[in-house]
């Protein structure tokens with residue numbers, strides 16, 4: 001009988017565990033996650049058989065990481081640093097001379113740990129804009145210097161079976177030989193849609209939560225926003241509203257650049273990118289396709305491909321809505337974690 005080879009992984013910037021959960025599904029043994037946000041501990045540990053360690057990645061040593069890898073046949077270090085420093089908005093802020101964001105250095109800290117630990121495999125995920133940054137080019141150089149084969153790609157999530165038009169830069173690297181990001185599994189004719197993911201959930205009204213699932217709760221809407229959503233069409237914009245419902249910022253020329261705010265999703269298309277503010281009707285196209293409310297946090301989590309029963313907070317504690325929305329919007333979609341896990345598992349040499 002051939003021995004089942006174990007890949008042990010440590011997930012830096014682990015959040016609520018989207019990436020960890022996806023990797024675990026492919027048989028990679030994620031043993032620990034590091035994050036500075038204590039509010040992520042419950043979700044991370046409750047749903048994944050891995051320990052959450054509240055520590056800043058910049059302070060980690062070689063030993064901190066290596067202690068998790070004992071007994072492993074192969075090792076994986078994952079690091080999905082916060083994406084805000086690389087987003088279009090933050091780059092614009094930087095060009096305008098606004099203050100340097102310390103999070104820019106987090107990718108370098110991850111690189112430094114790779115240099116010290118030399119795991120067999122490495123993966124990272126971030127916003128597409130990172131691909132043009134010096135810090136990413138330096139990261140690639142470092143991987144090449146330490147003998148890694150790399151592949152990276154800007155992934156359009158619907159191409160890999162996610163019902164969300166998120167685009168992410170995904171990198172995988174191996175010291176053991178060639179590694180490639182797999183080819184898409186879906187095409188526009190087979191994309192999963194919002195209906196495929198959330199249609200079966202119980203109906204709730206704005207401001208209401210579902211008795212069986214505290215995460216299936218929708219934000220309250222002001223009287224004017226209730227009137228707005230009633231006139232919003234799936235996939236439409238606020239241009240569909242009568243003049244008296246439009247706000248002053250919509251009437252300004254600049255407002256026209258954000259036509260999808262206060263929009264409704266369409267049942268038969270993937271959702272927009274789920275953000276950390278996805279539970280607010282005014283923050284993007286986060287209106288439910290047919291109910292007069294924003295999507296619930298459960299719906300957002302499911303569109304991020306978290307399993308329906310993923311628990312984000314203890315049942316006996318009051319949920320901190322903003323913190324939960326942040327965890328969900330920040331997560332690597334679980335399915336994307338699976339795509340990464342499959343590539344890594346299939347890059348393990350069989351004749352060990």
Ligand SMILES: C[S@@+](CC[C@H](N)C(=O)[O-])C[C@H]1O[C@@H](n2cnc3c(N)ncnc32)[C@H](O)[C@@H]1O
Pocket residue numbers: 012013014015016017018019020034035036037040055056057058080081082083106330331332333
């Ligand atoms: C993009 S999110 C990661 C999402 C996570 N990988 C998932 O799949 O759910 C980035 C995370 O980095 C954490 N973070 C930010 N700065 C950090 C630091 N210096 N050390 C450790 N974690 C940090 C944030 O709290 C946040 O949870």
